[in-house]
Amino acid sequence: MNFSVYNTLPIGKLYAGTPQNIPAYRPNRTVSDNVSVNRELDRLLDKRVLTDMVNSNPVLLSLLNANNLKPVVNVENFKRTTYQHSVDTKNISVGIYNSLPVDLKSQANLHYIQKGAMLHDIGKVLIPERILNKRGKLTDEETQIMHLHSKLSEAILSTQNIEPEVLNIVKYHHQNKKNTGYPVIQNTLSGYDINTEIVALADKYSALTEQRSYKTAMSKDQALAILKRDADEGNTNPRIYNALVGYINNSQTANKAQKTAA
Secondary structure: OOOOOOOOOOHHHOOOOOOOOOOOOOOOOOOOOOOHHHHHHHHHOOHHHHHHHHHOOHHHHHHHHHOOOOOOOOHHHHHHHOHHHHHHHHHHHHHHHHHOOHHHHOOOOHHHHHHHHHHOOHHHHHOOHHHHOOOOOOOHHHHHHHHOHHHHHHHHHOOOOOOHHHHHHHHHOEOOOOOOOEOOOOOOOOOOOHHHHHHHHHHHHHHHOOOEOOEOOOOHHHHHHHHHHHHHOOOOOHHHHHHHHHHHHHHHHHHHHHHHHO
């Protein structure tokens, strides 16, 4: 099935990336990567460090208090439910970047993309486990609390000497080109830039194709069909979506070649 929405050329002709230089897509979620941005998240996932960080951050405490949440850090649940998703989102983001047309790639920043993707969900350490792991549809109140994780992530990282461009990705990774996501973008000079677009798309693809407490994992084709609709409706840049398609196709080709050679 051809999921390209921007070009009628064969998907393999659209991208400069090749199976040899694009990170492999691994649906079994066994990615192991020791780059510096992984270590950055590992450093933050210290319960004592995070607890002190939260209790000394008035912005963070205000966000929690406004939503009747206690400053309880749950690192263990994050590691079980969210850590691998963060790694996957980072790897998919890199794959999208590598598959971009030259003109778009020149506008993006790989360092910001990797770092923002790896750290984007750190705020979920403060989302109650009963909500994060709920086996069913969230209530309106629970949804509001879940949506808070983007702002919580930004607030946690804002005291860690993180680049503003990375904080922008973290805060707006659930936004879209129509600004109908969350939180609402107030500053039109930043917000949903190309780095954030890439991470947002990678995050959604990863979420759709992984098993969660409230849903089963979708197939590659099911996930791409949903994301294609987003592109058709103007929520996603179709050229960035096409880069995702190119990355997945090239990665699958590389995986097949590796199995054949083995």
